[in-house]
Amino acid sequence: MADIELKRLKASEVVLKASRLARLVGHTELTEFLGFERSGYPTDGSARPWIGRSGRWADKEKKTFHTSSIAKVEAQVVSAQQAIDAMRGGGNYSGDNALLASRRHDERILQSSAVFGTWAGICGQVVATVYDMITEIYHELLFSELQASLFADTQERVDGALAAASGTALEKIERISDRLRDGDRESVSQALTTCRRLIDSSADYVFPARDELYKIGDEVDLKVGPQQVLNRLQAHTHACGASKSRRDRLRRTLSDLYARCSAGTHAEVTIGEARFIFLQTYIALGEILTLSAAPEHGDS
Incomplete structure (x- = not known):
């Protein structure tokens, strides 16, 4: 990028350096485009997407285009520039044909300039x-590197929280992963049953069941008994x-997931x-289990 921005390389050199980059990262489109630039463009229509770019x-209407490789294009640029430089000084014309000769000289400069401009x-x-x-x-x-760093940090925190929430939580995750790799219907059903139990065990850890209602604000009273798993998780976030x-988002997310985990037992x-x-x-669950005990700004 710096070589291009600072104009340190010719177009053909940019193509060669970018070809190495394309090969290293496995970028199919860039590899294809640079292949045409190095070797020239075929006339069978296979390179059409790159002709305009x-x-x-x-002449687009007649579907004619310049097929030369970028190296030959650069050679045409140099040739046109040399022709312009050679004619730049003008000529000493005299006699009856001086005006005609001068006009032709100017026309040749314009033609060379047009050729130069094209290439x-x-x-x-x-x-x-x-x-x-x-x-x-x-x-x-850049995003992949940031993403990998964020995921690694998040995974470390979430795994630690899940391990604390249930001694067998990470074993459950391993079983879920194995079953989903199997790919058969029964494995999917078992994996989602295990996933639902993971939600249950997390709720038991962060907010054990109670007989009394849990009050949120002045109007909402939640039942937080053994069967009210999602209510107990909501109470914990509060x-x-x-x-x-944030509470509403987590409640909606877990409600949908719990329902889909239940549907999974029916192979749907x-x-x-x-x-x-x-x-x-x-x-x-990772977000819920790693919530700070310190109150956040906002409504309660």
């Missing part, structure tokens, strides 16, 4: 296209001082959906 249309424009467009694509790669890699919007959940249900359950 590289500024190579000669230089292709070089610029190719570099711009490469820059756009490697910028996307850069941001993807006791931790989570804002109402696909393998793909089961995997997402497990991941969402893991994340939602």
Whole structure:
């Protein structure tokens, strides 16, 4: 990116360096585009998506375009520039044909300038296209690194919280993972049953069942007995001082997940959906189990 931004490389050099990048990251589209730029464009229509992006249309209506490799395009730029430089000083014309000779000289300069503009424009467009694509790669890699760091930190905290919530919690997660890898219907059903039990054990840990109602504000009284698993988790988030919007989001999420886990026992959940249900359950429970006891700002 810096080489392009600071114009340290010619277009052909940018293409070669970007080709190595494309190979290292396995970027199929960039590899295809740079292959055409290195070797030239075929006329069978296979390169059509890249013709416009590289500024190579000669006449779009007639479907004619410049097929030369980027190295040959650069050679045309140099040739046109040399022709312009050679004619830049003008000529000493005299006699009856002086005006005609001068006009032809100017026409040749204009023609060379037009040729220069065409080829230089292709070089610029190719570099711009490469820059756009490697910028996307850069941001993807940057996000992936950040994402991996966030996931690793979150997983460490969540695993620790789940281990504290239930001595067998992590073993349950391992069983869920194994069953989902099996991929058969019975395994999916068993995995989601285990997932539901994980929610139950987390509720037992953070908010054991009580006979008395739990009061939220002046109007809401929650039953928090042994069967009211979701109510007890909601009571826990309230006791931790989570804002109402956060409590509501977690309540809706866990309610939906609990329902889908129950549906999974009837083999109504696909393998793909089961995997997402497990991941969402893991994340939602992790957020609840790692809530700070300190009250948050916001309504209570």
